[in-house]
Amino acid sequence: MSERVLVTGGAGCIGSELCAALLARGQEVIAYDNLSSGKREHIAPLTNNPRFRFVEANVHDPVALDAALDGVSFVHHLAANPDVKFADDEPDRDLRQNTLATAALLDAMRRRGITQLTFSSTSAVYGTSPVQPIPESQPCRPISLYGATKLACEAMISAHTNLFGLRAWVFRFANVVGGRVRKSGKTVVSDFIAKLRANPRRLEILGNGKQAKSYILVGECVDAMFHVVDHAQDSFNLFNLGGDDWLSVTRIAEMVVEELGLNNVEFAYTGTEAGWPGDIPRFRLDVSALSGLGWRVKHTSEEAVRSAIRGILAIS
Amino acid sequence: MSERVLVTGGAGCIGSELCAALLARGQEVIAYDNLSSGKREHIAPLTNNPRFRFVEANVHDPVALDAALDGVSFVHHLAANPDVKFADDEPDRDLRQNTLATAALLDAMRRRGITQLTFSSTSAVYGTSPVQPIPESQPCRPISLYGATKLACEAMISAHTNLFGLRAWVFRFANVVGGRVRKSGKTVVSDFIAKLRANPRRLEILGNGKQAKSYILVGECVDAMFHVVDHAQDSFNLFNLGGDDWLSVTRIAEMVVEELGLNNVEFAYTGTEAGWPGDIPRFRLDVSALSGLGWRVKHTSEEAVRSAIRGILAIS
Numbered sequence: 001m002s003e004r005v006l007v008t009g010g011a012g013c014i015g016s017e018l019c020a021a022l023l024a025r026g027q028e029v030i031a032y033d034n035l036s037s038g039k040r041e042h043i044a045p046l047t048n049n050p051r052f053r054f055v056e057a058n059v060h061d062p063v064a065l066d067a068a069l070d071g072v073s074f075v076h077h078l079a080a081n082p083d084v085k086f087a088d089d090e091p092d093r094d095l096r097q098n099t100l101a102t103a104a105l106l107d108a109m110r111r112r113g114i115t116q117l118t119f120s121s122t123s124a125v126y127g128t129s130p131v132q133p134i135p136e137s138q139p140c141r142p143i144s145l146y147g148a149t150k151l152a153c154e155a156m157i158s159a160h161t162n163l164f165g166l167r168a169w170v171f172r173f174a175n176v177v178g179g180r181v182r183k184s185g186k187t188v189v190s191d192f193i194a195k196l197r198a199n200p201r202r203l204e205i206l207g208n209g210k211q212a213k214s215y216i217l218v219g220e221c222v223d224a225m226f227h228v229v230d231h232a233q234d235s236f237n238l239f240n241l242g243g244d245d246w247l248s249v250t251r252i253a254e255m256v257v258e259e260l261g262l263n264n265v266e267f268a269y270t271g272t273e274a275g276w277p278g279d280i281p282r283f284r285l286d287v288s289a290l291s292g293l294g295w296r297v298k299h300t301s302e303e304a305v306r307s308a309i310r311g312i313l314a315i316s
Numbered sequence: 317m318s319e320r321v322l323v324t325g326g327a328g329c330i331g332s333e334l335c336a337a338l339l340a341r342g343q344e345v346i347a348y349d350n351l352s353s354g355k356r357e358h359i360a361p362l363t364n365n366p367r368f369r370f371v372e373a374n375v376h377d378p379v380a381l382d383a384a385l386d387g388v389s390f391v392h393h394l395a396a397n398p399d400v401k402f403a404d405d406e407p408d409r410d411l412r413q414n415t416l417a418t419a420a421l422l423d424a425m426r427r428r429g430i431t432q433l434t435f436s437s438t439s440a441v442y443g444t445s446p447v448q449p450i451p452e453s454q455p456c457r458p459i460s461l462y463g464a465t466k467l468a469c470e471a472m473i474s475a476h477t478n479l480f481g482l483r484a485w486v487f488r489f490a491n492v493v494g495g496r497v498r499k500s501g502k503t504v505v506s507d508f509i510a511k512l513r514a515n516p517r518r519l520e521i522l523g524n525g526k527q528a529k530s531y532i533l534v535g536e537c538v539d540a541m542f543h544v545v546d547h548a549q550d551s552f553n554l555f556n557l558g559g560d561d562w563l564s565v566t567r568i569a570e571m572v573v574e575e576l577g578l579n580n581v582e583f584a585y586t587g588t589e590a591g592w593p594g595d596i597p598r599f600r601l602d603v604s605a606l607s608g609l610g611w612r613v614k615h616t617s618e619e620a621v622r623s624a625i626r627g628i629l630a631i632s
Contacts, residue, residue, distance in 0.1 A: 095415075099415060099468060100416075103408065136455070139455065143475060143479070144478070148471035152464070152465075152471055155441075155456065155465075156464045156465070158459070159458050159461045159594070162594065163461070277478070
């Protein structure tokens with residue numbers, strides 16, 4: 001039976017892909033987004049579907065949010081500040097867009113008795129873990145306000161599952177790439193493409209290039225979310241989401257160079273261990289809990305990133 | 317050498333005891349409190365000391381906070397909502413008084429370059445732990461918004477230690493009792509005393525009486541804080557603070573009956589496992605990290621609670 005589903009951040013990279021998948025499953029979908037980082041073009045292909053509706057508003061706006069929640073039985077909460085870097089001119093950005101937005105949503109859901117929620121958390125909650133790959137049981141010591149404010153959301157969700165009958169699925173994502181990608185240069189892939197187009201002889205690489213992280217294609221990410229919601233039935237369900245491999249920044253630079261058909265590009269490293277303050281230089285996720293539910297990633301981190309590179313080059 | 321120290325929540329139960337101890341150590345002390353739960357009488361004995369100053373203001377008030385931070389080199393952040401229960405008429409109380417107040421303080425400290433902080437966290441961050449006694453490495457699954465918003469503070473502090481050169485000592489307190497106690501009936505001890513004075517024949521006990529928790533005297537708590545600050549020198553230092561025993565609610569009721577000189581009191585249990593939604597029925601703290609620094613609690617939970625009972629009866 002069709003149910004009405006709200007997707008906050010529905011015009012974002014993951015949100016728009018999730019909206020499309022929910023429509024394909026026969027759901028009635030409301031994409032809710034303030035377009036601070038989401039884009040209309042991400043959801044343009046969905047707007048002709050009579051089961052789709054777009055609401056341009058802030059999660060902080062209590063009137064707009066409450067109206068959008070009317071008749072909704074399931075919320076996918078993806079709205080967030082997507083940039084891990086600290087913004088000196090907006091020091092409370094992560095607090096507002098992550099923690100306060102989530103608190104507002106949780107309270108609105110409590111008032112309306114809406115009891116199903118997925119939440120897009122992040123592997124950044126762990127900080128620099130001495131244990132690799134990192135299991136969900138690893139103590140969290142975030143090194144960025146992005147990671148800290150996402151962990152705050154997880155904690156409030158945990159409390160709501162105990163106090164108010166909420167059922168929640170919390171995902172600590174690897175780096176999600178591909179799909180309706182942002183073109184504005186916020187990811188390492190789009191950053192390298194933009195820099196190499198400006199100067200095809202020399203590429204500045206933040207850090208020492210040895211940063212190594214785990215990457216997953218957005219389509220697979222959405223697929224895993226559905227799988228977990230269908231198969232994990234605790235009140236509070238927490239899963240690392242990704243594969244268990246990793247890929248170095250230098251290797252990504254090499255792939256971008258290859259895909260652009262360039263040669264003899266000089267790599268100029270800024271030299272620090274982390275790309276920027278708050279960047280986690282190296283991490284892999286222990287995904288045995290996810291595997292235990294019968295889901296495994298189909299593409300390696302390298303395949304995911306190569307696909308993302310080609311996706312960006314095809315449309316820009 | 318004397319340094320200027322700010323104690324938020326300085327008129328509270330722990331804060332006022334800490335102010336007295338800091339003055340005894342020769343520090344210049346500013347107690348900062350909005351008196352929402354703190355009380356002037358707690359700090360009255362300190363006001364004649366020329367090195368003591370009281371500021372009545374909210375941590376949220378940026379002008380008052382920034383002024384109070386002038387010349388300060390160390391902050392003890394104890395201001396918080398002290399009540400674990402959810403307040404239906406004020407659902408954002410924990411968020412505001414814990415998370416937002418701490419975020420405001422951290423940002424004000426960052427702007428002023430103040431780099432030393434203690435923070436009063438709580439064993440409530442763990443939620444209902446399957447592991448007892450609970451080590452600091454146990455994953456946190458808070459079951460109250462009180463615990464969730466305190467965990468959010470820990471996470472932001474962790475990020476600030478990485479990003480902005482902050483050094484922090486975070487304490488997950490057992491139940492702190494005794495000292496300049498609140499008389500308003502917020503603790504189990506003062507609750508039982510008030511009820512038995514109203515009706516000395518029958519005592520209503522929230523829960524099944526088997527709730528068992530760890531208690532520490534406020535004087536010992538403050539002593540442990542100093543010890544840890546003096547001996548733990550990581551940038552982010554996290555310690556369970558208490559003893560490793562526990563004490564049942566029924567035993568506390570028996571002790572209050574004894575100390576009041578009553579007999580044949582009927583105990584009427586409300587019967588649930590937890591005292592109220594969000595209450596953690598049973599917990600003990602693994603304090604081996606604290607022991608490893610050479611500090612051990614001197615009084616058992618039972619001795620601490622008996623001392624607290626006598627303290628309240630002596631002044632009320």
